[in-house]
Each structure stands twice: as structure tokens, then as C-alpha cells.
Amino acid sequence: MTVLDQHVWQPRTDPAPLLPDPEPYRLLGTPEAGALDAGLLTTMYGQLVRGRRYNRQATALTKQGRLAVYPSSTGQEACEVAAALALEPRDWLFPSYRDTLAAVARGVDPVEALTLLRGDWHTGYDPREHRVAPLSTPLATQLPHAVGLAHAARLKGDDVVALAMVGDGGTSEGDFHEALNFAAVWRSPVVFLVQNNGFAISVPLAKQTAAPSLAHKAVGYGIPGRLVDGNDIAAVHAVLTEAVARAREGGGPTLVEAITYRMDAHTNADDATRYREDAEVEAWREHDPIAVLERAMRERDLLDDAMVRDTEQDAERMAAALRERMNEDAVLDPMDLFAHVYAEPTPQLREQAAMLRAELEAEAQS
Template sequence: MTVLEQPGSYRPTPPPAWQPRTDPVPLLPDAEPFRLLGTEAAAELDPQLLLRLYGQLVRGRRYNTQATALTRQGRLAVYPSSTGQEACEVAAALALEERDWLFPSYRDTLAAIVRGLDPVQALTLLRGDWHTGYDPHEHRVAPLCTPLATQLPHAVGLAHAARLKGDDVVALAMVGDGGTSEGDFHEALNFAAVWRAPVVFLVQNNGFAISVPLAKQTAAPSLAHKAVGYGMPGRLVDGNDVAAVHQVLSEAVARARAGGGPTLVEAVTYRIDAHTNADDATRYRTDAEVETWRAHDPVDLLRRELTGRKLLDEATIRAEQDAAERMAADLRERMNQDPELDPMELFSHVYTQQTAQLREQAAQLRAELTAAGELPAAQEGRPQEGRQR
């Protein structure tokens, strides 16, 4: 009886000459996260790049503490801090060329700011004032994505379209470890690999999807190992080593730009603060665990490297801290100003041509505001959205 004749025991048997379409060995990540700082290889790193990374890390840390304070003061509805993850944020933004696109998650406002976005605009969504708060095309930063992993297929679509058009563009999509449990993650990686789209996936593995630890999300040796199942390389990197993250991402971006297809990068890092201001992290992790990761702080790691190589002195440290304080003061001043909100903007930028339902709802709101004497001056004299055009 052949295998096909044995009830319930069929397994597809490849022909004798069968060979895998892709050799899986080169796709597998290293057994340990890749590191540069504190190793002999660090001596070969560009000092100017390291100093630039350091300045961005210092400002990024101050930005996180200031945004957290604004949340406690009621100036932000919510803030997902990236304290402890600044190396991933900074490296992701600086690994891209101006023509490339960044696809951030809700925690990646710092990456958007390093990319050139105004901090106030980056926080507008979290303030609850606008759907996005900035023009994505100005700095090539896609809207901050609150749903888990839905930005990944968007990044693949843009990258694939750019390739079809002949545009020299790479998309870098950021996602947390929790997002790798979503179907969008699978769909994005599968599509990107099949079509060899010029996209880089950066997974910031900070240990928890809110309160769910990584061990309850996957049994894979690492998240980077998931890449081999899609036919793309996986890279595992120390997410607190900003030089290592920058090098790995830069190599992945260059590979994508040269037509080599996508890469999945897992950066092992840690979320020092709670998930958001609405989260009590003490319910699912210990203070001792947090303190262990504080000893591997990304800012301190780079500062030790720079001072050890005599590339950073006290005057430069103070200058970077002063620049960070000026940034924080400007952010604080502008965020403490009450915004002038126009309720009619709820209906703007939803569709190119408003639907009949939106026109009806806009007309109803306009009538209510007019009756209450609360119609903004900017809306007076404008055509009513509820009218047919």
C-alpha cells in the first residue's frame, strides 16, 4: 500500500531531485544579539556618527520625560513612553535617506521627531485634537498607528508601489513584540518576501505586550527567527546599543534599495516606563527587573564608549543637555497653550469627496453650533457641507 492509499496518513513527498527554493541557513539570525559598543569593533565606528547619535539620544530621553510630565498635567490624553528604547527610535530615523518612508507605531513619536517632525505635531494625536496632526508627505512619516501592526501592510504596499514605479525608495516599518502576534504581521512579511519589496521591519522587543510577556506570545527561539519562514533574512541586535542598531538597519536599508528584498530585524530592548500612563506595570513585573535593564541604559552605554575614547568631554555633555532642555522648554510652552479647535474639522480629510452621510452630519453640527452661537469665526461664510455640490 502506497502512502496515498493509507487512510489519514498522507504526507506530500518531494521528488528525489527536490531542493529548497532558498537555503535557510543564511537567513537565520545570530545566536546572540549583535553588539558594537564595548567591543573591539567599536574602534572602527565613525566618531561624528557616534556624537550625532549621542545628541539625539540625550534629546530623546528629555523628550520622553517632558511628554510624560505633560500627560500627568492633563495636557496629553495618553502617552506611550519610549524611555529605554531611544536607541531603536533614533537609529531607525537616521538609517533612512530623505526620500525614504518611516511607518511608526503609536510608541514611535521620537523616531518621527528625529526624522524632522515638530514635537507638537507628533503629540497632537495623543492630545486628542486631530486624527494625525501633521502632513505625512512633508517628512515622509506615515500616520502614527494605534491599531497593532496595521502599518506593516501599508509599508509593504508603498514600498512595492515605489519599486513598480522605479522610485529609489525604502520603507522602514516599526512594530512592537505584541504586534508580531497579529495577522497583519504575517500578511505583510509574506507579501514583502514574495514580491521582494524594499521594506525593513524593525521589531522593538521590549518584553511585554502591555502586560503579556513574550513567552506567552511565541515559542520561537527569537522573533528574528520568524524571518526564515517567509524567505527573508532575520537579524538579532542589542536594541540598547544604538551603534549596532544603526548599522544593522543601515545594512538592511541598503540591501532593500539594491533589490535584495525585505529584512526582519529584532531589537532586544526594554520599556522602562509603564505601557502608558493608564497602566500599572508593577502588577506584572518587578522593580528588580526594571533596575537590571537600567544598568543597560542606551544613553549610558554610548556615553561610556565616547568618554572612554576621549570623544566626549564635560563641555560637550553640558551642551547636549542644554540643547535638550531648550527643546523641552519649547515643547512645554507650546503644549501649555490651549489650542483653538474647530469642531467642523471632524469632517475634513476623511474622504476626498464627502459622502452623503458626512455632509448630512456636518450640516447638523453646523446648525447646532450656529444656534448655540459657537460656530468658529473661520467657518462663517463657508458653504454648508450638508448641501449637494
């Protein structure tokens, strides 16, 4: 009997249910939007407005020399906020370098969330406090970490789901494929959220993949792929909430692709005009996530001019407090460079720490 006769080559899963819908899933502006919880929409609106102001203030801080770099998520705030709101307090969020806002929406102190980008610490907050992993500057390395944590939690019997965020550029990294394959085989309770903002720095998506969508890649791993309008916060929240529930119930991982757009440059060091036209950016402004939600809420009389004004004033107070605190010069100990890297410092780290300590002592005596 040959291998082919045993039919072990056949797919273990019917691929049809794993395929994403042909068009991104939407809620706002559809008849189904009328059934959305008013309180949740109000919370989302407040978080979006604060998030937009946070992005603009952080960008301004780079121009003032208070931040070394800031990768803005302006235009992607719906994905950021929805990811934070879809999780339970016991769950874990694994952000990429652009997901500072998601960490803040999860409860991380706004100043502490910027500490890495300020260059003061490896990460400026306690990951365990809000269950937010350190912001990840290397592309996609947070994905295997999310899978490892979620898989270990399941082995221990802990009711924990990990939500890992990555950009479309990160899907071209090997870590992306390794994480999805392991999670799929072991049915780890992980949700992968790909924020497809059109560009990996200056490289358009068409030069990264020939797949119909990034969500279609899920089929190759035997997991469901979902395609959603990333500027429709209600739709993103609904899809992520469903995926989190599925993971928690033992259904395994889900790959969610959110179609969105990065309105600002890749970072303050990037000149986006070199690879995209202003007309393209302006076209996406018509689908601004704040405007999309505001229109839907006004149609249901859930938002008026006074509420808009109050929300914007609250965002301004947040921005003022952020400016004031960021204008304070941090008192840093160079030896902190070696703290919280490993539970037990490696011989190399101990050697490097001794060298730095000797240099500091010599400098103090000179």
C-alpha cells in the same frame, strides 16, 4: 507524476543564511567600535539625550492634562533614533503609537508629533513633508501600509525604502504576518523593525510566542532575520542601514528584532508594578542606551563633561520650548474632524459632517 515527484514542495531558499545569530549583535564595547565614525556617534548622543528629555517632558504633560495619553519610549531611544538616522530623505518611516520620538528624530515638529495624543487631530503633521506616516494607534496596521507604499514605489521606478516599526505585541497581529508574506513574495523594499521590549502591555513575550526569537519568524517567510542589541544604538543603526541598502538594491525585505526594554509603564494609564518587579527594571538601567554610548565615547575621548553639560542644556531648551507651546490652548474647528480622512469624502462622512454642522449652528443660535 505526483506533486512530490516534481519536488515543488521543496524550499525555494536555503534557510541557513536567513537565520539570525544566536546572540544579539553588538558594536559598542567591542573592538569594532573603534572604527565607528566620530561625527555619527556625536549626532547619536545628542539625539539620545534630547529623546530622553522629550519622553520625560511628554510624560509630565500628561500629568498636567495637556496630553490625553503618552506611551513613553524611555529605554528604547536607541531604536527610535537609529531608525530615523538609517533612512535617506526620500525614504518613508511608518511608526507605531510608541514611536513619537522616531518621528521627531526624522524632523517632525515636536508639538505636531504629539497632536494625535493630545486628541486634536487624526495626525498633527503633514506625512509627506518628512515622509513619516501618521502615528498608528491600532496594532500593526502600519505594516501593510508600509509594504503597499514600498511596492507601489518600486512599480513606479522610485528609489524608495519603507521602514516599518512595531512592538513585540504587534507581531501577534494578523497584519504582521500578511505584511511580511506579501513583502517577501514580491521582494518589496521594506525593513521591519520589531522593538522587543519584553511586554505587550502586561503580557510577557513567553506568553505570545514559543519561537527561539521573533527574528526567527523571518525564515518562515523566506527573508533574513537579524537579532540586535536594541540598547546599542551603533549596532541598531548598522543593522538597519545594511537592511535598508539591501532593500534598495532589490534584495527584498529584512526582519530585524531589537532586544530592548520599556523602562516606564505602557502608558501613563498603566500600573507596571502589577506585572513586573522593580528589580527587573533596575537591572535594565545598567544597560541604559545613553550610558552605553557615553561609556564608549569617553573611551575614545569623544565625550567630556563639558560636552555632556552642553548636550543636556540643549535638551532642556527643547523641553522648555515644548512646555511653552503645549501650554497654549489650541483653537479647534470641530468640522476638521472630517478633513484629510479621504481625498473624496464618502457618503457616510458627508452625512455625519452635515449632522455635526447642523448641531453646531443650532447651538450657536441658542
